[in-house]
Amino acid sequence: MDKVTSLEVAKRAGVSQSAVSRVFTPGASASNKTILKVREAAQELGYRPNVLARSLITGKSRIIGLIVAYLDNYFYPLALEKLSNYLQSEGYHVLIFMAANDTQSTDQVIDELLDYQVEGIITASVGLSSDLTARCEAAGVPVVLFNRSQDAANHSAVTSNNFSGGKTVAEFFLAAGHKRIGYIGGWEGASTQREREAGFRSALAEAGETLAAHALGQFTVEGAKKAARQMFGKSDHPDAVFVATDHMAFAVMDVLRGELNLHIPHDVSVVGYDDVPPASWAAYDLSTVRQRADLMVKETVTLMIEKIRNPASSPRHIKIDSPLIVRSSAKIPEGWTS
Amino acid sequence: MDKVTSLEVAKRAGVSQSAVSRVFTPGASASNKTILKVREAAQELGYRPNVLARSLITGKSRIIGLIVAYLDNYFYPLALEKLSNYLQSEGYHVLIFMAANDTQSTDQVIDELLDYQVEGIITASVGLSSDLTARCEAAGVPVVLFNRSQDAANHSAVTSNNFSGGKTVAEFFLAAGHKRIGYIGGWEGASTQREREAGFRSALAEAGETLAAHALGQFTVEGAKKAARQMFGKSDHPDAVFVATDHMAFAVMDVLRGELNLHIPHDVSVVGYDDVPPASWAAYDLSTVRQRADLMVKETVTLMIEKIRNPASSPRHIKIDSPLIVRSSAKIPEGWTS
DNA sequence: CCTGGGGGAGAGCCACCGCTCTTCCCCTAC
DNA sequence: GTAGGGGAAGAGCGGTGGCTCTCCCCCAGG
Numbered sequence: 193m194d195k196v197t198s199l200e201v202a203k204r205a206g207v208s209q210s211a212v213s214r215v216f217t218p219g220a221s222a223s224n225k226t227i228l229k230v231r232e233a234a235q236e237l238g239y240r241p242n243v244l245a246r247s248l249i250t251g252k253s254r255i256i257g258l259i260v261a262y263l264d265n266y267f268y269p270l271a272l273e274k275l276s277n278y279l280q281s282e283g284y285h286v287l288i289f290m291a292a293n294d295t296q297s298t299d300q301v302i303d304e305l306l307d308y309q310v311e312g313i314i315t316a317s318v319g320l321s322s323d324l325t326a327r328c329e330a331a332g333v334p335v336v337l338f339n340r341s342q343d344a345a346n347h348s349a350v351t352s353n354n355f356s357g358g359k360t361v362a363e364f365f366l367a368a369g370h371k372r373i374g375y376i377g378g379w380e381g382a383s384t385q386r387e388r389e390a391g392f393r394s395a396l397a398e399a400g401e402t403l404a405a406h407a408l409g410q411f412t413v414e415g416a417k418k419a420a421r422q423m424f425g426k427s428d429h430p431d432a433v434f435v436a437t438d439h440m441a442f443a444v445m446d447v448l449r450g451e452l453n454l455h456i457p458h459d460v461s462v463v464g465y466d467d468v469p470p471a472s473w474a475a476y477d478l479s480t481v482r483q484r485a486d487l488m489v490k491e492t493v494t495l496m497i498e499k500i501r502n503p504a505s506s507p508r509h510i511k512i513d514s515p516l517i518v519r520s521s522a523k524i525p526e527g528w529t530s
Numbered sequence: 531m532d533k534v535t536s537l538e539v540a541k542r543a544g545v546s547q548s549a550v551s552r553v554f555t556p557g558a559s560a561s562n563k564t565i566l567k568v569r570e571a572a573q574e575l576g577y578r579p580n581v582l583a584r585s586l587i588t589g590k591s592r593i594i595g596l597i598v599a600y601l602d603n604y605f606y607p608l609a610l611e612k613l614s615n616y617l618q619s620e621g622y623h624v625l626i627f628m629a630a631n632d633t634q635s636t637d638q639v640i641d642e643l644l645d646y647q648v649e650g651i652i653t654a655s656v657g658l659s660s661d662l663t664a665r666c667e668a669a670g671v672p673v674v675l676f677n678r679s680q681d682a683a684n685h686s687a688v689t690s691n692n693f694s695g696g697k698t699v700a701e702f703f704l705a706a707g708h709k710r711i712g713y714i715g716g717w718e719g720a721s722t723q724r725e726r727e728a729g730f731r732s733a734l735a736e737a738g739e740t741l742a743a744h745a746l747g748q749f750t751v752e753g754a755k756k757a758a759r760q761m762f763g764k765s766d767h768p769d770a771v772f773v774a775t776d777h778m779a780f781a782v783m784d785v786l787r788g789e790l791n792l793h794i795p796h797d798v799s800v801v802g803y804d805d806v807p808p809a810s811w812a813a814y815d816l817s818t819v820r821q822r823a824d825l826m827v828k829e830t831v832t833l834m835i836e837k838i839r840n841p842a843s844s845p846r847h848i849k850i851d852s853p854l855i856v857r858s859s860a861k862i863p864e865g866w867t868s
Numbered sequence: 869c870c871t872g873g874g875g876g877a878g879a880g881c882c883a884c885c886g887c888t889c890t891t892c893c894c895c896t897a898c
Numbered sequence: 899g900t901a902g903g904g905g906a907a908g909a910g911c912g913g914t915g916g917c918t919c920t921c922c923c924c925c926a927g928g
Contacts, residue, residue, distance in 0.1 A: 277628050308581050474787065547907095561904060580887070586886080587912095588889095872925105
């Protein structure tokens, strides 16, 4: 019952095997009569071309490798969903890999992807060593970084405008009259973390202010909780805090309200980054900087396809504008308009 | 720079092409001397076997197709992560597809997967028509349903024990002395929904009670909110409600507390199903039935591999025990022990 | 009006994509 | 001398694509 080949279809239709191939190859020419006969025979036999065999000769697998980490941060599943759908609609398919966040495993993952002759690699929230970059380059496989950027390396990247996002949050806090302003970040290895903090600090500096408190939460719930306890456990705690991802911001809010009995936003204003769905849930109603996943995905795929079509095209870093979404977790400055 | 083939490696190493193949084929024999020469030449040239070409001849692609829906329910991204990792560790790779929840698109997705010569298909929260089942069967591709079951069809399935899970919740409510008990479900097409409700109802019936209110939330936040407003908008609302997924339960809690000013668990007890991470977050602290994703994943992969190794093995439905995790969103009966 | 030649569409043939696997043969070792 | 390990050769796996060949249509010229 298994494995119907084009040869069998050809026999049944009374044509040559290449005729069958031509019928199933878009852009090849065949007479209506042949097409009809072949289609019918194929239908009866349940024939479908073997994509693997096709890729072998055409050199195009129509597979895109996707490397993901941090699936526990809501932003990534949603981005993944959109990415997959968008690539599917462009006729590509997604081979997915989880990356632990060590170079070791990323290394192996890339190798396995290359083994599958992927036409391109998209990494979500994963950085690449220059060594790996070179290997992909050598194999002629373009790489696009999603929600992460890299200065030195020469691959394309799509991020939100993290710097200006961070800046806006600081301006928002300052306009609301906050004086002791804290920051809870992610992990220094991540460009998102560095840029959000840099933007945040720069706006404070412009206003002649400085950061009153600083901690890193490693992008995890536990890390964020620890950071929050440490930062808010004393009486002269900050009256506003910018948390680098919503995912961590929820944990921070839980600690502030549940453990430290602080009121939000009366005692502390909290702002996050991402605008994942729970941010709009009543229990948190978190003010946050929105990363527009759909736009980011669209740009990522566009960049990828451009690079596949024209391997010589130069890498680009696209920054998507990221607006502040004002909800009730932070004091709203009078007359604030985004 | 592109595409190093085994022939080139063979030339450089001064051996035949087949010798190179043997070196890279686990289980084939070659002398130490040859292995050494070949490995060195391969290293220098950056050679790696082309998996696609290999699959063409061996008939084993080492690809598993994964079809997912409802990625907005936290349970699935986490399951996906575990699934992918587990399959990776078993030497398989995952080609992922998103399924809109109509048969139409599932149909096409299956076709595309079969085109890629996948060795098996895992569907997460997606049912399959008997027509599709037959097609996979005919192509010799085993199917395992994850978190969904199907009576008539003959493929394996892994779920939690939804019936007993639902039953436990009802017993829990009854033991706490609740009298007006409601249920907010998902979507009738889902076996999880039907079984959870059936279990829940059966325990009520055993105690001579009946459901005081019933609504369906379609597994979405908006649907659940609507159901909650409807069920709790009047004064004789239930004093306990079982919501078929945590994801919907959060929405229900938001409506109860934020819109209707009801107190949990004082006015209403809420219990969910899944035990996704936010269930343990302080803002919700939701009592819920735990689906043990790691166990479910492990069984799913085991089943899959067994079926690949021995296609004749008969399909099985594995039900993972699902314990009630007691938190503060529902009244705790005196002396309750799970 | 009929015939011959040019041209183009469409079908068939064959080489090949990169690898595996079986068969065969050679060489070594006992 | 014989057994056995290991290398080489060659036939595919299921397709694609270039080349050739055939056939038919059309038009021009006798």
